[in-house]
Amino acid sequence: MLKIAVLVSGGGSNLQSIIDDINSGALNCTIEYVISDRIGAYGIERAKKAGIKTIELDRKELKSDLSNTILGLVKGKVDLIVLAGYLSIISGDILKEFKNRIINIHPSLIPSFCGQGMYGIKVHEAVLEYGCKIAGCTVHLVDEGTDTGAIIIQKVVEVKEDDSSEVLQKRVLEQEHKALPEAISYFADEKITIEGRQIKIKK
Template identity: 65%
Template sequence: MLKIAVLISGNGSNLQAILDSIDSGILKCSVEMVISDRKEAYGLERAKQRNIKTYIVNRSEKNISREILELTLGKVQLIVLAGFLSILKGEIIEKFRNRIINIHPSLIPAFCGKGMYGVKVHEAAVSYGVKYSGCTVHFVDEGTDSGAIICQKTVPVYNEDTAETLQKRVLVEEHKLLPKAINYFAEDKIRSEGRKVFVIEE
């Protein structure tokens, strides 16, 4: 069974979606640990309620990526960034090449990169006047939101939308898309050719 580590910074609703998908039998994996760069993150409580190991890493430290690598190497096959705000750098990217994924609340390459996280993404989408937004699951590489795209889901953007109403609509789809992407790994359906990612359906 696929063993994963989930990295969070806040409420952990995407973590909860993963756990719910495991409970329902939709997702075939085990959450071995939950790592947060914020000690007050409610997602840690979600993990503790399930007796999942939790770790807090110091986001002010330059070696945060090294600390996470030491926690995960040899213990998990996939690292899932589920609302994790710190940027992973260095050796962990190479050691877990194509085995770190992130969910981003826009249709990459729109509204992504440095400074684009949380409600700021939705503020930018509403301000720009796009008719569609959504969410993206992508590989993590040396850049910020620059890794190859695994899957995406669109949602409509209405004229009366605020950043908060759009955020809620996108989050509903995030909770579906992230477990779906993890299952692709659990079922060994992911194949990559450069920036193109293929899901092999049997």
């Protein structure tokens, strides 16, 4: 069975969607660790309620050692690292040790509205300011860049004329909660083939 570590920075609603799908039997994996880069993140509380081992790290204290610290915790213990609302940049040896085995959920249709400084509500504000007719989310592999890894899955929502950034964010988040467990299932069920930027999913 696929063993995963989930990394969070905030509320952990995407983590909850993974926990719910595991509990319902829709997702065939186990969460070995939930790791936060911020002390007091609510995602840690969600994990504790589900009986999952939790680790709280302080990104301000660890700074450039954060990724190496995480690598030390998960190396040899998990098969896949899942970034679920994790805001720190992954860097260093962990990218080599877990090449093609780190995934991230981003609240836009990459390559639009992504990269440095594009996270949370800022993404949805930018989508509305640009006048986009559709928005959505992307699950992608994590590489040396920021939101530059190969795309695994994307889900689309309509942008409505009376949308506020908060309303749009909520609609996109509903799709995130479907997309992230679905992407994990591709790894758990061995349905994913990675060839450079081309990712193929067995039907």
